[in-house]
Amino acid sequence: MVRSIKNPKKAKRKNKKGDESSSSSSIPSMPTKVWQPGVDKLGEEEELECDPTAYNSLHAFHIGWPCLSFDVVRDSLGLLRTDFPHTVYFVAGTQAEKPDWNSIGIFKVSNVSGKQRELVPSKTTAGDSDMDTDNSDSDEDSDDEEEGGSATPVLQLRKVAHRGCINRIRAMTQNPHICASWSDAGYVQIWDFSTHLNALAESETEVPRGGSSVFNQAPLFNFKGHKDEGYAIDWSPRVAGRLVTGDCKNCIHLWEPTSGATWNVDATPFTGHTASVEDLQWSSTEDHVFASCSVDGHIAIWDARLGKSPAIYFKAHNADVNVISWNRLASVMLASGSDDGTFSIRDLRLLSPKSQEEDKSLVAHFQYHKHPITSIEWSPHEASTLAVSSSDNQLT
Template identity: 60%
Template sequence: MGRTVKKAGKSKKKTKGSKNPEASSSVNPAVASGPAKVWQPGVDELEEGEELQFDPEAYNYLRGFSTGWPCLSFDVVRDQLGLVRSEFPHTLYGVAGTQAEKAAWNYVAVFKLSNIKGKKREPIPSSTVDADTDVDSDSSSDEEEEEETNEDIKPVLHLKKVAHVGGVNRIRSMTQQPHICATWGDTGHVQVWDFKSFLNSLADSGPVVHKEDDKIHSHVPVKVFSGHKDEGYAIDWSPLVTGRLVTGDCSKCIHLWEPSLNTWEIDTKPFVGHSASVEDLQWSPTEAAIFASCSVDGKICIWDIRTGKQPCISIKAHNADVNVISWNRLASCMIASGCDDGSFSIRDLRLIKASVCLCMHSIFRKKNISEMAF
């Protein structure tokens, strides 16, 4: 699903762009010179300033929606519409945090997307079987023209804007109480918000299309933590303990948040085991006291909050920044990681030789590798 690379300016982790709804809603990649080809991580090299292009043909349905300013992070908010939804039209709720041109212009976008219509993916595309690409092309074109002229089948975006001091590096919704969200700001503050009133308002909005609400609402966060020494990106809610949170910063420190009477007690003594910025955090899907972290130092660490502030396991996973990790939801001994050089790895923690501790015992007694599903 790759495309030829295009020349571009050297990108940074955060890019504050212009407020251009038309540009942000575009889904077509820039046209590159030369034939398209699939880029192979670890085989093909990117030249200085080159960027990969996505292939829109890989998607059954692809559409852009403008939230105003560019957003570095978003999260889907769990709703009560059912866990298994295979029939169109779809509705979903989400939150996103902006990276505006000026700090005072930032906000959290609380949104509802409804009337999303598409088609199920065929096991074997009909164009491959019938060798009739012209028919498929004409059909696709007709569907696009019909959507442009028929307001009833257009998707609808309902948006509420909540003022946020500074840009939002990352935003996460709590699994157990989805209206509770945490934001990592580029000001170095972590804030917890209650967006219940905004989500309820969106739920009552119905299918009627209306103009975007440009008003930026003032809303007070329920908790603000300024104990990090620097801004950060890593943040994760526990899937097993309601309200338990970990946050990691660019100064290699990780702090634990414990829920307490509608607020949080935050351990001011950080977990320290990385030598560079902590890029991502994930709680174990099966063990309430265990979480994983990854860092610019190329390492993945496994921590047990019951055994002190040092990692139980430290793995040199990549030779460059490890930007993201994903813990297997069915086999908790398996963890995947993604690197800044485009490579990724999948590791079985049972194969890591380390001192026996409670953390490793908890992880290694879980399910077989054959059950892996990230």
């Protein structure tokens, strides 16, 4: 983000009579400065402006109502796609003004263009610098053509009616067309979006402005056993169809898939937290082990084979723990984000089942963000890289 003067009229202009170089429409240029969140303060006449050159690819779409949650739907186009243009499928749930106005969107964005940058700039000699300067304009033009920079991305969308706002939505890892949604009405539903995904895969027609028609579709399964609404939900990466869901009444329910596209949900919840369960994450190496975080400031590690109480329960932050992420490449690492803007990384091998013992698992603790952490996720390709988003409007 860069800073600019909000109202250029405040900058007084002086035009000398007879000065042909001056113009009444000219605006004095103001220096561009990088804005540092939490460090810099905006002046009364300043506002933030996005600098597109900071991004390899940046495109915006208007889809109607805001969405609190989305999830990328795995496709069959390949795992390591580095060359533009790109195609991505994802699902998102709306937060509409009235319950009946909500829907789940199944999206396809194709022809996503951008610029391919070198991670480490190549070194040039002094003689090459003049040549580079002379050819800079032509290089910039060719970059757009080579990387599809002048092309327009295509958004395709199909909507499925959903009563109530969608707090969280997740696509199953093994069968991405199967999605689970948490409603603010207090129930969890399982959906089969294969028809919509197939239709999007075969179509290249862009969605006209104003959206698309809404399909009325019955869910595969509907669970109303939670005592309150919730946000925590996660599919097992190891056992297809296995699911855990957590609510604002401190309860966690385990779902087991059965034949006939249905589920058995254990009516007896896992209990141990003293406040709302905010997020859940399955282990990437153990079929029956998962982690949870809560408004009570604690993280719990559960083993479904050992009963309904946590195997390990420890204080993770001094405020609400909003989100957690279990590293899929380094399975001993767990990251967590808090309401106080901090996020931490822990080595699960150093956790003790005895709560009274000193917690030695903390590997790193970051205090960069100034507002609540809203999402945290490890990279699926680099074990030491993670992304963190915050209410301070930053993604780091």
